Amino acid sequence: MSAFDIFRISGSGIELSQKWMDAVSDNIANINTVRRTSDAAFQARYIVAQSVDYGSGQGGVEVAGAAYGSAAGHVVYDPSNPLADAQGMVRRPDIDLGDQMTQLIQAQRGYQANIAVVERARSAYESALQLGRNV
Amino acid sequence: MSISSISGLTAIVPVTAPTAPIAPGDASSAAATATVGGAGFSHSLAGAVDNLQQVQAKSDTLALEAATGQLKNPQDYLLAASESSLTTQLTVAIRNKAIEAFNDIMRMPV
Numbered sequence: 001m002s003a004f005d006i007f008r009i010s011g012s013g014i015e016l017s018q019k020w021m022d023a024v025s026d027n028i029a030n031i032n033t034v035r036r037t038s039d040a041a042f043q044a045r046y047i048v049a050q051s052v053d054y055g056s057g058q059g060g061v062e063v064a065g066a067a068y069g070s071a072a073g074h075v076v077y078d079p080s081n082p083l084a085d086a087q088g089m090v091r092r093p094d095i096d097l098g099d100q101m102t103q104l105i106q107a108q109r110g111y112q113a114n115i116a117v118v119e120r121a122r123s124a125y126e127s128a129l130q131l132g133r134n135v
Numbered sequence: 136m137s138i139s140s141i142s143g144l145t146a147i148v149p150v151t152a153p154t155a156p157i158a159p160g161d162a163s164s165a166a167a168t169a170t171v172g173g174a175g176f177s178h179s180l181a182g183a184v185d186n187l188q189q190v191q192a193k194s195d196t197l198a199l200e201a202a203t204g205q206l207k208n209p210q211d212y213l214l215a216a217s218e219s220s221l222t223t224q225l226t227v228a229i230r231n232k233a234i235e236a237f238n239d240i241m242r243m244p245v
Contacts, residue, residue, distance in 0.1 A: 007214045014210045125221050132228050
């Protein structure tokens, strides 16, 4: 464990928040992705966070993988859509824009919180360096 | 602090006056100078300088990646730059204190 390990630990938190925002942006970008009823709907992606064991002297967080939303989605009536089946039905993804925006705020605040930790740690280290001056 | 431990300071001379130019990032030469001083203060200082060199090399690599657009996570560079800056300040502070201590000894009336 080095002296400036906070940078690495907070960096892992920043990276997780960034990947979360990546997943949310992908979900929002694909909110209008319509598929045939014979195919699976676009599945929303959710980031699974996993802590790095502190006992190993590492600390921090990592992305364990991605969890996927419903493949069934919503079957809606849209006969004008070229992908519609004989009954005029298409399959839309099961993504709620309100939920995604909430997650986006959470991810953004997580990013900012980790950066705040880095700033405080930097300030603390600079204070420690002041201790050795003009004694 | 006993006077005998300060004798390790004389071993710093090879660091300031190398017989051959030391290539940046050459860890073996830094390790060689460290063994001259044994486990004294010069060993600690050489280790600190060696660590500083590694941290700065990492920061430089990420700066190059940022400039060439290969950097995936911008925070990596900013964190490395912060670490590099703080490590430099810490190493310089230690060096300044060592020089101060040496000057105090030199000013001591015999």
